Amino acid sequence: xxxxxxxxHDPAPGAPSPAPKVMFTFNGNTVEGxxxxxxxxxxxxVGIRAxxxxxxxxxxxxxxxxxxxxxxxxxxxxxxxLVLIRPGMRVEPPRIxxxxxxxxxx
Amino acid sequence: xxxxxxxxAIVGGGPAGLGAAVTAAGSGARVVVLDEAPAAGGRxxxxxxxxxxxxxxIAKKPGRLESRALADAAAxxxxxxxxxxxxxxxxxxxxxxxxxxxxxxxxxxxxxxxxKAVVLAxxxxxxxxxxxxxxxxxxxxxxxxxxxxxxxxxxxxxRAVVVGADPLGLTAARDLVLAGVEVTAVLxxxxxxxxxxxxxxxxxxxxxxxxxxxSPGAGARLAGRLVERTGIAGLAARxxxxxxxxxxxxxxxxxxxxxAIVGDGAVRAVMVAAMDADGRPHTDRQExxxxxxxxxxxGLAPIVELAQMAGCQTAHVPALGxxxxxxxxxxxxxxxxxxxxxxxxxxxxxxxxVAQGHLAGTAAAAFLGLLSPRAATDRLxxxxxxxxxxxxxxxxxxPDDAGGLRRMEEMWRRTLPDDDKTTTTGR
Numbered sequence: 001x002x003x004x005x006x007x008x009h010d011p012a013p014g015a016p017s018p019a020p021k022v023m024f025t026f027n028g029n030t031v032e033g034x035x036x037x038x039x040x041x042x043x044x045x046v047g048i049r050a051x052x053x054x055x056x057x058x059x060x061x062x063x064x065x066x067x068x069x070x071x072x073x074x075x076x077x078x079x080x081x082l083v084l085i086r087p088g089m090r091v092e093p094p095r096i097x098x099x100x101x102x103x104x105x106x
Numbered sequence: 107x108x109x110x111x112x113x114x115a116i117v118g119g120g121p122a123g124l125g126a127a128v129t130a131a132g133s134g135a136r137v138v139v140l141d142e143a144p145a146a147g148g149r150x151x152x153x154x155x156x157x158x159x160x161x162x163x164i165a166k167k168p169g170r171l172e173s174r175a176l177a178d179a180a181a182x183x184x185x186x187x188x189x190x191x192x193x194x195x196x197x198x199x200x201x202x203x204x205x206x207x208x209x210x211x212x213x214x215x216x217x218x219x220x221x222k223a224v225v226l227a228x229x230x231x232x233x234x235x236x237x238x239x240x241x242x243x244x245x246x247x248x249x250x251x252x253x254x255x256x257x258x259x260x261x262x263x264x265r266a267v268v269v270g271a272d273p274l275g276l277t278a279a280r281d282l283v284l285a286g287v288e289v290t291a292v293l294x295x296x297x298x299x300x301x302x303x304x305x306x307x308x309x310x311x312x313x314x315x316x317x318x319x320x321s322p323g324a325g326a327r328l329a330g331r332l333v334e335r336t337g338i339a340g341l342a343a344r345x346x347x348x349x350x351x352x353x354x355x356x357x358x359x360x361x362x363x364x365x366a367i368v369g370d371g372a373v374r375a376v377m378v379a380a381m382d383a384d385g386r387p388h389t390d391r392q393e394x395x396x397x398x399x400x401x402x403x404x405g406l407a408p409i410v411e412l413a414q415m416a417g418c419q420t421a422h423v424p425a426l427g428x429x430x431x432x433x434x435x436x437x438x439x440x441x442x443x444x445x446x447x448x449x450x451x452x453x454x455x456x457x458x459x460v461a462q463g464h465l466a467g468t469a470a471a472a473f474l475g476l477l478s479p480r481a482a483t484d485r486l487x488x489x490x491x492x493x494x495x496x497x498x499x500x501x502x503x504x505p506d507d508a509g510g511l512r513r514m515e516e517m518w519r520r521t522l523p524d525d526d527k528t529t530t531t532g533r
Contacts, residue, residue: 005261007285018259038144041258049243050371056241061250063142063192063207064231064409067241075209081250082190082207084144 005045006034024089033085040068040080043091051080052093069094110216112138112186114470115202117193117412118227120148121456122448124176125463126225126470129489131183133471138219139180139187142207146187147173148229150456152252154281169456170257176460191215196412200224200443223443223470224416227463228409230427230449235269235402236300239367248278248403255285263399267376268292268356269364270403271310272303273317273503276358278401283355290395292356295404296363296379296387302404306385307360313505314358363387367400376400406503408450416444421517425510426452434518436469436486437462445470452510455500458493465489 006018019035026043033042040058043051051057051070059067061081068080071092080091114130116123119141131137139146153169177187188204195203202219206212232247234240246254246262248270254260265288268279279292297305304310350359365387366377375394379387406427410420413431418439420431431439431446438445447466448459468489472482497507504510 005263007255007259007261037258041254041260044254044262045258045260051243056245057243058246058250059234060232060247061253062231065234072208073210078209079207081253082142082144084208086210 005047022085022087024085024087024091026091027093031091035085037085038081039070039072039078039083039085039089039091042085043080052097071095107218108213108216109218109220110138112136112219112221113474113476114138114223114225114467115140115200115219115221116185116225116227117196117202118148118229118448118450119143119146119177119187119189120227120229120448120459121150121173121176122229122450122459122463122466123148123225123227124173124180125460126227126445126447126467127180127185127187127463128176128183129464129467130225130471131180131185133468134476135471135474137180137183137185138221139185140191140193140202140204140219141187141189142192144189144207146177146189149249150176150459152249152256153456154256154284168256188215193412196224196415198416200416223445223473225445225447225463225466225470226412226416226431226450227446227448227459227466228412228450230406230408230453232274232402233302233404233407234300235295235302235404237269237295237298237364237366239369239373240402242367242369242373242400243371244369244373244398245367245400245402248274248401251278251399251401252281255281255287261285261287262401263287263397265290265397266399266401267364267395267397268401268403269295269376270303271358271360272313272403272405273501274406275401275403276314276353278403279356280354282401287399289356290397291350291359291362292353293350293359293378294363294381294385295402296365296381296389297385304385305363305381307381307383309385310360316505317501317503365389365392368394373398373400406449406453408452410450413439413444413446413450417441418444418446419521423452423510423513423517425504425506425513427504427510430514432518432521433514435490436472437466438469438473440521443473445473452507452514453502453504454507455496455502457500458496458502461489461493461496465493 022033049057056067063079063082070080072078113135114137116139119139127139150169150173190207191204251262254262267290268275271294295301350357363381364376375396377392379392381387418431445466447462468485
C-alpha cells in the first residue's frame, strides 16, 4: 500500500476539522478511513485505486459510470463513490471482472 | 411496499433541487427531495468558488457551506430530503420508483414516491475522454478530482496532468494545486474520434477568454494575460509561448496535446505530441511525461433520461450541452406538472441553478394551486428576473449559452398553440 494522501491543511475557509477514524476491510485487509469518507475516497486515501482485476476504479465520482462498483457486506454492484464507510464494513472487489476494454480510438 | 406521498417530488438535491425545495415548501407544498449521494448539495459541495465582495475584495468560498445552508433552509421550510436514493423510474402521474445506493439499510428509503408534480434537477455528467489508456486506475474526471480534494480532503495524486483545456479543467487544476498536487500542465487531448471539444488553440483561447472575462480575481487575470501576451485570438495560436502560460500554480499549454495514457495496472505517464496552430498533432515525435494521476475534462452533458421517460419533448441543442428538455419561461416542460431546473436543462453555473430552482419551485407551487393568480404572476416575474441577474453575474462553462437560450425560446414558441404565443419571456 502507498503512503496516505490526506490533506492536513485546508487553505479554504470554513474547513471541517479531521473526522473520527473508521476501520473497515478491503479484500480482507484492514483499512483506516475517516467518518464521512465514501468507500472510494477512503481507499484512494491509502493508495488503493484499482478496485479489482481488470477494473478501472473511481472515474466519474457521481454514480453515473459504475466503474467504482464493489461488493459491500456480500451485496454486489454497490457504487463505491456513493456509499459512506461504516465501522466493520466488509468491502470486496467485484466477483466478475470487466472483460478487456477497447483501448479507445487513436 | 413502502409508499410515500407528497405534493411535489424533486429529483436531485443539488443547487437547483434545493432551491426549488426552499421555494415550493415555503409556499406550502409538501415536498420530498431525492438524491443518490449520501448528502445533499450536488456539485455545489465540490466547489471552492471565488466571489467578489461589495468592496471589490475576492474571497474564496467553499460551496459546501452554501449547500448546507440551502439544505437546512429547505428542511426548515418543511421539505423532506431523502439521500442515498436513486430514482430509476418516473411514471404518470406521478410515481417515482426508488433504489437504495447503500443496500445495508433497505428499510430507510421508500420504494415509491407518489406526487402531484415533479421538478427534475438531475444535473449533468462529464463526457468521458476515451483516449488509449483511459481506463487505467488513476484516471478520473475533473469532478471526481474536486470531490476527492475539496470534500474528502484526500490529495488526488502526487503529480497530475489535466487533459482538457477548458474552464472546468482549469478550475479543477487550481483546486488540485491548492490540495498540494504538482500539476504539470493543463493541455488539450489530441483530436480523435472519441475526443469531444475544440483542439485548435485559437478556439480554446476564445472559450477561456470568454469565460474568464466575467470571473472575478484570477479568472480576469488569465484573460488579460492571454490577450496581452499573445495578442488577439486569431494570432494567439501562432505566437503562443513555447512553455505555456503560467496560471494558478500550473501551466496552460496549447501547443502540445495528450495522445494516450500509459501504465501497467496504474497510470505511469501520458504521451504528448506537439500540436500546430491548426490543432493538428505531430504524432511522429512524442514525449513521455511521467504522472501518477490524469484528470480529464471533455465537456458536460445534461442528464435527461427521467424527462424522456415522462414524455417531455427534448431537443439536441449543442450550445446548451447536448440533449435538453424543451422548457418555457417558467421552466415548465411540454408535460403538465413536470418542471426542470439546473444543468439538466442546459449547463449552468451553480448560482444560476439555485435561481432556476426558485423559479421552478414557484411554478410548481402555482401549478399545485397554492398561489393566487396575482401572487403567481408577481413571484414568477421576480424569480425569472433573478435568474437573468444570476446569469449576468456568473460565467457559464459553455462558449455560447446565450445562443443556446435563444434557440430554446424559439423552439418553445413553436410548441405553443398560436393564441399562446404572446407570452413574455423572463430570460
